[in-house]
Amino acid sequence: MAVTKSEVIPIRTEHDIVVARQAVRRLSVEAAFGLVDQTKxxxxxxxxxxxxFIYGGGGTLQCESLLEGARRGLRLTFTDQGPGIADLSLAMKDGWTSGSGMGLGLSGAKRLVNEFEIESVHGQGTRVTITRWK
Amino acid sequence: MDRIPILRMGDFLLVTIQVDMHDQLAMTLQDDLTSQIEKTGAKGVLIDISALEMVDSFIGRMIANISGMSRILDASTVVVGMQPAVAITLVELGLSLAGVQTALNVDRGMQRLRADVAGKEADDGRHQE
Amino acid sequence: MASGVSRVVEVLKKYEKELLTDWLAELKAGGTGNDGRVSETELHTQAKEFLGTLGEASRSAGVGDIERPEWSPVRDFLDGVSRARVTQGYSSDQTATFIFSLKRPLFKRLSKEIGSDAKVLAEETWTASELIDKLGLHTIKSFQKTREDVINRQQEEMLELSTPVVKLWDGVLALPMIGTLDSARTQIVMESLLQRIVDTGSEIAIIDITGVPTVDTLVAQHLLKTVTAIRLMGADCIISGVRPQIAQTIVHLGVDLQGVITKANLADALALALKRSGYTVTRNKA
Incomplete structure (x- = not known):
């Protein structure tokens, strides 16, 4: 598996969420994803x-364009140095939220991609990696 | 600060979301709409999202909130023009927006609102008799 | 190849004609060219052209690395041969034999040329063997790639063929599903139906599952998701053709189809769709 392109986007303000969305859209188009896959x-x-931004107190998004054989993909890594998640299995449950959201963030995002990995150390931060293949 | 414009058309309020909204903008729209319903006595709200390329749980929640709040303020809400890719993604995400009325396009949405208003007036009339 | 140019290069140049004759004999003995799929003249042309490009590439870039740019005519030639063999229906080993059968003639010439120096002969035989192996592997690789391309294309075509969305009435679409549903197919079906709803402005979509043999949890969930997505877009969905066994399975699986309109057959679904659109159907008395 080869990484053909890599860029890092800081997530410091609320507006950076929009910037991240637009970057991911651009890279998904470049990876020749269909419209539904792009949207997911x-x-x-x-x-x-x-x-x-909200729970991690800000961090970074690393976007990597992948090539494995003839298969193209996109890998996103979200890293923060926030408080971390105390109970990962609880956080992955539908409808559970520690904030004011709908509790679909983690579990929902997992359903939208092919590969999902989460690492979190209490008090040190969280890293979520998602990958989608064409 | 930027805002999403709300148009008034007779008894109805019209909103067309054309930009990739950041969260604060979505919250502002929710506040603006509810205060406009109260101020104008509008009977219906039509939200056109045909230009939206993505609806995540935050925007989904805002749409559900607007619908719920306007119902309490005695106005119906119709969300129109959701793109197929957006609808598929939203379902996969786990959001079905139950209780939110939908229509294919602005025309059908307006029909729906008019029918709602007519239905309500008929109901109200019956109760008074 | 510390001693500069390999003797293999020299042999390839000096005995090009003899190699061709021997090679063709090998190929014939091995069965290629006997069954009428590749004519003798065609085989002759192919072998001759290959030896020509092989000689040229080896002279300009040596025989150590066939990935070098000077070798691209050879690689392209092999790609072409593999593609042709795929369409002619050859197996991968038959295709690779084309290259591997060059080994014996080449070794024979090498040993004649080098003579009694066993050390040099062993070295050069090794070089030649490695070269032929690399070329053979390249041939198999490109044979497989061509096969995969064919399979992928057919798969895509089949997926498109299997999802005809038909217009039943103004504002009423129908999707007759046939065969087993897997997630890849269901996703494509779903997408094309949803897109047609937008394009035609149809307010009612009928998904007919008469032709679906079994429904498992996954399929039932896919159907449910499609219905929900259609509702989000502002249209309604009716599922028709639910056979008794499927109704039983759905209940046993505990899938909640509440809020989904189901009809026993397509006719009933159409009748409902027409009624909802404000039509009445009456029979003219004869």
């Missing part, structure tokens, strides 16, 4: 960027 990836990115 952008929506997942929006949910996770908001989590990074």
């Amino acid at each position: 990836m952008v929506t997942a990115a929006s949910e996770l960027a908001r989590n990074t």
Whole structure:
């Protein structure tokens, strides 16, 4: 698997969520995703960027364009140095929220992509990696 | 600060969302709409989202909120023009927006609002007899 | 190849004609060209052209690395041969034999040329063997790639063929589903139906599952998602052709189809759709 392109977007303000969405849209188009796949990836990115901003106190989004054989994909990594998630399995549940959201951020984003990984250390931060293949 | 314009057309309020909204903009729209319903005594709200390329749980929640709040303020809400890719994604995300009225386009949405208003007036009339 | 140019290069140049004759004999003995799929003259042309490009590439870039740009005519030629073999219905080993059968003639010439120096002969035989192996692997790789391309294309075509969205009436669309539903197919079906709803402004869509043999949890959930997505867009959906066994399975699986309108057959669904659109159907008395 080769990374053909990589860029990092800071997520510091609410407006950066919009910037992240637009970058993911552009890269999804470049990876020749269909319209539905583009929309799923952008929506997942929006949910996770908001989590990074609100719960993680800001962080970064790393976008990587992937090539594996003839298959193209897009991998997004959201990293923050926030408080971390105390109970991961609870946080992945539909409808559970520690804030004021609908509790669909993590579980919903997971359903929209092919691969989903989450690492969180209490008190040190959270990293979520999602990948979608064409 | 930027705002999404709200148009008044007779008894109805019209909103066309054409920009990629950041969260604060969505919250402002929710506040503006509810205060406009109260101020104008509008009987219906039509939200055209045909230009939206993405609806995430935040915007979905805003749409559900507007619908619920306007109902309490005695106005119906219709959301029109959701794109297929957006609808598929929203369902996969786990949001079905139950209780929110939808229509294919602005024309059908207006028909729906007029029918709602007519139905309500008929109901009100019956109760008074 | 510390001693500069490999003797293989020299042999390829010096004995091009003899190699061709021997190689063709090998190929014939191996069965290629006997069954009428590739004519003898065609095989002759192919073999001759290949030896020509092989000689040229080896002279300009050596035989150590066939990925070098000078070797691209050879690789392109092999790609072409593999593609042709795929359409002619050859198997991958038959296709690879085309290259591997060059080994024996080449070794024979090498040993004649080098003679009794066993060390040099072993070295050069190894070089030649490696070269032929690389070329053979390249041929198999491109054979497989061509096959995969064909399969992918057919799969896409089948997916498109299997999703005809038909207009039943003004404002009424129908999607007759046939065969087993998997998630890839259901997604495409869903997308094309939703797009047609937007394009035609139809307010009612009928999904007919008469031709679907079984419904499992996943399929039932896909149907449910489609219905929900259609509602989000502002249209209504009716599911028709639900057979008794399928109704039983759905209930047993515990899938909640509440809020979904279901009809036993397409005719009933159409009647309902027409009624909702404000039409009445009456029979003219004879």
